[in-house]
Amino acid sequence: MSLRHAALGLLALESGSGYDLLKRFEERFTYVWPATQSQLYGELAKMEKAGLVRVAAEGPRGRKEYEITEDGRAGLRHWLVDVVPEGTKRDDRLLRVFFLGILPPEEAKIYLQQNLEVFTQRLEALHEIERVTEWGTGDGSKYGRISLEFGLRQLRMLQEWAEWSLKQFD
């Protein structure tokens, strides 16, 4: 049910249309909680029915500006505080590593090298985000920084792991 909470959280930060939300998902949640357009519109309709969001205003082109309700805020809070996180469960990159033994070592190495390249590129992209972001002093900024730090540490870890793994071939 976390798509609901991701959308609810974004609306808690700022009201917006389904279209607005979709852009925010693309900008901010590509590697955290992606959502497709069809999924989002469906979820918004369900959340409205459940009283978690409300249409605060209607604009041109059938635009519906959604706003979080008090029930929505309570639901979000409940999820943050009381619902035990599942954590990441599936990782197809790591799954492949378990089966790398069926390939000749040279091909296994190529797989790990390609991984390393992907990690390096993503780390550079995150560093770029770090550079261009203006870090204020508010809460949004604080947790934004903590989230970014997670990404940076994760990618550094992946890089180092890939390098370590490649060394195992010597």
Add this chain to the structure above:
Amino acid sequence: MSLRHAALGLLALESGSGYDLLKRFEERFTYVWPATQSQLYGELAKMEKAGLVRVAAEGPRGRKEYEITEDGRAGLRHWLVDVVPEGTKRDDRLLRVFFLGILPPEEAKIYLQQNLEVFTQRLEALHEIERVTEWGTGDGSKYGRISLEFGLRQLRMLQEWAEWSLKQFD
């Protein structure tokens, strides 16, 4: 489609029944690629139809011992070498961090502390696996070691990140 490849990979390492496979998924893939019983049986039936696996023997209690076919091996190889990994896309723990600003700082701290505890426990469990595993010299062992190293590094990273995050409150 990676459930298919996880099952195919396990059958490439050793033939077995759906029941056997289910236990292997539970033992080895809990944090990599979990599968439920109903999903596995369904997938095995589909894979047999597609010619990727074959029933090599039938045993008591309707047991069907599945074996990977040449087509199955080719499919697995193709997935390993040619299919671009998606990587991890969703992380509900990290998603929560983006919205931690809506909680009072004390509650946000509790959330991060609980995370830290989970990471620490898991790291200990992994260290225990490391201790009891007998590392041979074969390929299975090598990639098993590389996979384990991934888990160890990931959990250390998560631990350090949670500690770093908690320090941001001072």
Add this chain to the structure above:
DNA sequence: TATGACATGTAACTAGTTACATGATTCA
């Protein structure tokens, strides 16, 4: 003989993806 492990299958559901469909508004 009862319990637990072995063993498979299916139904109903939720979540997520891809593709199609439609139309309004802005602005170059």
Add this chain to the structure above:
DNA sequence: TGAATCATGTAACTAGTTACATGTCATA
């Protein structure tokens, strides 16, 4: 006026979860 962007909706599909249903075999 044509292209890009804004804006929503739905249909058909795949993947994954939960629950139900059934029966066999070993062994205490």
